Structure formats: structure tokens, C-alpha cells
Amino acid sequence: MDFTLSPESKMMVKAASDFCEKEILPIADSIIENNDYPEDLLVKFAKVRMLGLAVPKEYGGVGTTNLNIILIAEELGKTGTVCAWPMLMNNSTAETIYxxxxxxxxxxxxxxxxxxxxxxxxxxxxxATGSDPTAITTTAVPDGDDFIVNGAKRYITGGNKKGYGVFYVKDGELKDQKANVTALIVDKSSEGYTTSAPWEFMGLEGMNCVDVFFKDVRVPKSNVLGERGNGFRILLHWIAVERIEQAGYMVGLGQAALDQAVKYTKERLVRGKPMAFMQGIQWMLGDMKSRVDACRYLTYRAACIHDEEGPFDVVSSELKIFVVPTIQEVTRMALQIHGAYGYSKEYKIEGLFRIAAHAGIVASSTELNKTIAGSALVR
Ligand SMILES: Cc1cc2nc3c(=O)[nH]c(=O)nc-3n(C[C@H](O)[C@H](O)[C@H](O)COP(=O)(O)OP(=O)(O)OC[C@H]3O[C@@H](n4cnc5c(N)ncnc54)[C@H](O)[C@@H]3O)c2cc1C
Structure with missing residues (x-):
């Protein structure tokens, strides 16, 4: 067991940290104000080789390890912005397509x-459903070389941005309608594809989550991933990857909360002395640090298992069970240390606390992951 990062990984962390400093932090406020990120955000990621991370070079990718992707997600999490998500979505969707x-x-x-x-x-x-993808009702009915897609999707990240999506639909021709889920690549500029305005959330401003409506959208049959009716397996893989990436992002968020708390305790005076000298505060800081470290290494372990092509569905569920509430508690403690200032929008910790709340729901709920991890033990 080796807890040191390779020279390549250290280089990637440094590159990601520099990128965040130069390109992300300066636009953090405007993303919140506009509830959107600049259109060229992904091109900027591409220029520093942070797209196609899991895709081999022959298709324009980088072909790096999953651990390196998580290290980058962690750096992006530290910015307390939404910018990790379009980038991670491109990476995980590209991995699925590859x-x-x-x-x-x-x-x-x-x-x-x-x-x-x-x-x-x-x-x-x-x-009508998020946790049970077998209950989806969007259908793809065969018509010559195409499918005709009808239905609606909800909360689709980047559904309103030009590009492609992997959409999970029911194949209208297959008999077993309950189990049958098909993964289909849809061009988001197709005729009949429309979207709602972005949902307004309590955090993650600029996430661009929209409802998507399909009205007789024509999609070539050649856009099917894997086999028709066998998309559930693909979806489970994608969600497991997404859970590890989300945990990497949460570790970064927790580290940022801890850093903010340490900084504040050194600046804030209580009875003429920095708060940092109070034992009760030091206990809180020590507690927060050990929690962030535990989450970090659990997340790295899951990424390494993925790299070794080991089964990572259960370990990624463990991240949901442990990392999500632990980092949420770390952001709460950091807010508490800031007193009333922590509750005000003047301080970064307010935003970190709100963002952390998303993680028990998005990329499958905590409860479902308890079922995955628990049932694996008794199966
Ligand atoms: C910011 C954001 C971004 C998102 N991005 C995307 C995206 O890009 N693509 C996409 O497809 N979706 C996206 N979603 C949707 C997200 O994946 C779903 O919200 C999530 O899967 C939960 O589904 P639901 O909201 O329908 O909750 P439900 O499935 O209705 O669940 C509600 C509650 O019931 C519990 N529950 C449900 N079933 C069980 C069970 N069997 N056992 C125990 N408890 C259960 C859940 O744990 C939860 O607490 C996004 C959501 C948000 C907020």
C-alpha cells in the first residue's frame, strides 16, 4: 500500500490548482450572478488537457488514470464553484461512449x-422517477434506420448546452418493458428537442439543470450504446463512476471549508487573542481535518480499484454513505466557527455549506446506496 502520489499525479494536481487559480476563481462570482458559466469554459479545460481524461489519445483524449481524474475533481471542489460539473460530465459521458x-x-x-x-x-x-430507472417512460420507437423518441427528462445537467447526451429510454419494440432500458446518444440540436429554463437550486448556481422534451425526435439506430434493451448495466456503471467523482469534489469542498475555518480562527480575536488559541476551536479543527483525510483516502481507494478494473460499485456506494454526510458535517462545523459571518453571503463558507447539500441526492440517493452496500453483504 502506497500513500504517495506519483510524479505524474503531482503534476496534474499542480496543473489543476493553477488552472483553478487563473481561470475559475476569477469568474466564480459572475457564475453565481448569471446562474451560468461562460460558453468557452470547456474549451479552456481542453486547452490544459482536462477533457477526455479516460479516453485514449487516438480519439483526442488524454488516457490517464481514474485516480488522476479524482485529484482534479478535488482541486475543482476547492473552488466552491459549479465548474467541475460540466467538465466531469464530459469526462464520464465520454468514458461511457468509449x-x-x-x-x-x-x-x-x-x-x-x-x-x-x-x-x-x-x-x-x-x-415521475429518479431512483428507479426501470420505471422510465421516454420511448424510442423504431422507424427504418432511426428511432423516433418521445417523452420528457428532468434535471438534466447541461441539457440546454450544445452537444450530445446519453439518454436512457425504453425501446418501443422490445417485449419486456420493465427491464428494458436502452442507452441512446442524442444530438441536443435535433429537431423536436426542446428544454425548459434551468431549475433554481439552493446551491450549485450555474449548474444548468433543465427539463428536456422530446417530440418525435429522430435518432439513428447506430447511436445505440451496447445492445438494445441492455442499457441498465451501462447506467449502473456510469452512476458508480459519477459517485466517485462526486466524492472527489466533496473532499475538495471539505478541504476548502477547513481552510476557511483555519484562516478565520487566526484572524478573529476573542478577548484580545486569535480564536485559534482556544482549545475548543482546536478540537473542532482537528476533528474536521481527520474527517476530510478519512474521506480523501476512502475516495482514492475507490478510484484505484476502478483503475485496477476491480468491482467498484459497492465501494463507490460506501463513499455516498460515509463521505457525503461527513463532508456535510465538516462544512457545518466550519460555518459554526465563523459565527454570524458564516451565515452571511460575505463569506465563502456559506456557499460551501449550501453546495454540500446536493450530494445525498444527485448521482443516486444515499438510501439507495445503503441498499447496494448492505444487500451485497447478505447476498
Ligand atoms: C443538481 C442536480 C443535478 C442533477 N443532474 C442530473 C443529470 O444530469 N441527469 C439525470 O438524469 N438526473 C440528474 N439529477 C436528478 C437526480 O439524479 C435525481 O434527483 C436522483 O436520482 C433522485 O431521484 P428523485 O429526485 O426522483 O428522488 P426519488 O427517487 O423520488 O426519491 C425520493 C426519496 O425517496 C428515497 N427512495 C427512493 N427509492 C427508495 C428505495 N427503493 N429505498 C429507500 N429509499 C428510497 C430516496 O432516497 C429519496 O430520499 C440531478 C439532480 C440535481 C438536484
């Missing part, structure tokens, strides 16, 4: 996801 796409599909769809000219989405949630 893993299950035909050669023609890979050649067509991967380069634009790797050079930042296309924004990716992955869509399974619908108005």
Missing part, C-alpha cells in the same frame, strides 16, 4: 467531447 460505442460512434462523438466543442449530458431522471 466503453460501449461502436468504432463509428467513437470516431464521431468522442473528439468533440475531448476538444470542448460539445457539452455532454447523461439523462435518466424523469418527472
Amino acid at each position: 466503453r460501449w460505442g461502436s468504432e463509428a460512434v467513437r470516431e464521431k462523438f468522442l473528439p468533440p467531447l475531448c476538444d470542448g466543442s460539445a457539452y455532454a449530458s447523461t439523462a435518466f431522471t424523469e418527472p
Whole structure:
């Protein structure tokens, strides 16, 4: 067991940290104000080789490890902005397309996801279901060489941004309608594809989560990933990858909360002395640090298991169970240390606390992951 990062990983952390300093932090306030990020955000990520991270070089990718992706997610989490999400969405969707796409599909769809000219989405949630993808009702009915897609998706990240999405639909021709889920690449500029205004959330401003409406949208049959009716397996893989990336982001968020708390305790005076000298405060800081470290190494372990092609669905569920509430508690403690200032929008910790709240729901709920981890033990 080796807890030291390789020279390549250290280089990536440094590059990501420099990128955040130069390109992300200066636009953090304007993203919140506009509830949107600049259109060229992904191109900027591409220029510093942070797109197509899991995709081989021949398709325009970087071909690096999952651990390195998590290290980058952590740096982005520290910014307390939404910017990690379009970038991670492109990376995880590109990984799905690489893993299950035909050669023609890979050649067509991967380069634009790797050079930042296309924004990716992955869509399974619908108005009536999020936790049970077998209950989705959006249908794809075969018509010659195409499918005709009808239905609606909900809360789709980047659904309103030009590019492609992997949409999970029911194949209208297959008999077993309960189990049958098909993964289909849809061009978001297709005729009949429309979106709502972005949802307003308590945090994650600029996430660009929209409802997507399909009205007789024509999609080539060649855009199917894997086999028709076999998309549930693909979705489970994507969600497990997403859970690890989310945990990396949360570790960064927790580290930022701790850093803010340490800084504040050194500046704030109580009876003429910095708060940092009070034992009760030091206990809180020590407690927060050990929690962030524990979350960090649990997350790195999951990424390493993914790199070794080991089964990572259960370990990624463990991240949901442990990392999410632990980092949420760390942001709460950091807010508490800031007193009333922590509750005000003047301080970064207020935003970190609100962002942390998303993680028990997005990329599958905590309760579902308890079921995954618990049932694996008794199966
Ligand atoms: C910021 C944000 C971004 C998102 N981005 C995307 C995206 O890009 N693509 C996409 O497809 N979706 C996206 N979503 C949707 C998200 O994935 C779903 O909200 C999530 O899967 C939960 O589904 P739901 O909201 O329908 O909750 P429900 O499924 O209705 O669950 C409600 C509650 O019931 C519990 N519950 C449900 N079933 C069970 C069970 N069997 N056992 C125990 N408890 C259960 C859940 O744990 C939860 O607490 C996003 C959501 C948000 C907020």
C-alpha cells in the first residue's frame, strides 16, 4: 500500500490548482450572478488537457488514470464553484461512449467531447422517477434506420448546452418493458428537442439543470450504446463512476471549508487573542481535518480499484454513505466557527455549506446506496 502520489499525479494536481487559480476563481462570482458559466469554459479545460481524461489519445483524449481524474475533481471542489460539473460530465459521458460505442460512434462523438466543442449530458431522471430507472417512460420507437423518441427528462445537467447526451429510454419494440432500458446518444440540436429554463437550486448556481422534451425526435439506430434493451448495466456503471467523482469534489469542498475555518480562527480575536488559541476551536479543527483525510483516502481507494478494473460499485456506494454526510458535517462545523459571518453571503463558507447539500441526492440517493452496500453483504 502506497500513500504517495506519483510524479505524474503531482503534476496534474499542480496543473489543476493553477488552472483553478487563473481561470475559475476569477469568474466564480459572475457564475453565481448569471446562474451560468461562460460558453468557452470547456474549451479552456481542453486547452490544459482536462477533457477526455479516460479516453485514449487516438480519439483526442488524454488516457490517464481514474485516480488522476479524482485529484482534479478535488482541486475543482476547492473552488466552491459549479465548474467541475460540466467538465466531469464530459469526462464520464465520454468514458461511457468509449466503453460501449461502436468504432463509428467513437470516431464521431468522442473528439468533440475531448476538444470542448460539445457539452455532454447523461439523462435518466424523469418527472415521475429518479431512483428507479426501470420505471422510465421516454420511448424510442423504431422507424427504418432511426428511432423516433418521445417523452420528457428532468434535471438534466447541461441539457440546454450544445452537444450530445446519453439518454436512457425504453425501446418501443422490445417485449419486456420493465427491464428494458436502452442507452441512446442524442444530438441536443435535433429537431423536436426542446428544454425548459434551468431549475433554481439552493446551491450549485450555474449548474444548468433543465427539463428536456422530446417530440418525435429522430435518432439513428447506430447511436445505440451496447445492445438494445441492455442499457441498465451501462447506467449502473456510469452512476458508480459519477459517485466517485462526486466524492472527489466533496473532499475538495471539505478541504476548502477547513481552510476557511483555519484562516478565520487566526484572524478573529476573542478577548484580545486569535480564536485559534482556544482549545475548543482546536478540537473542532482537528476533528474536521481527520474527517476530510478519512474521506480523501476512502475516495482514492475507490478510484484505484476502478483503475485496477476491480468491482467498484459497492465501494463507490460506501463513499455516498460515509463521505457525503461527513463532508456535510465538516462544512457545518466550519460555518459554526465563523459565527454570524458564516451565515452571511460575505463569506465563502456559506456557499460551501449550501453546495454540500446536493450530494445525498444527485448521482443516486444515499438510501439507495445503503441498499447496494448492505444487500451485497447478505447476498
Ligand atoms: C443538481 C442536480 C443535478 C442533477 N443532474 C442530473 C443529470 O444530469 N441527469 C439525470 O438524469 N438526473 C440528474 N439529477 C436528478 C437526480 O439524479 C435525481 O434527483 C436522483 O436520482 C433522485 O431521484 P428523485 O429526485 O426522483 O428522488 P426519488 O427517487 O423520488 O426519491 C425520493 C426519496 O425517496 C428515497 N427512495 C427512493 N427509492 C427508495 C428505495 N427503493 N429505498 C429507500 N429509499 C428510497 C430516496 O432516497 C429519496 O430520499 C440531478 C439532480 C440535481 C438536484
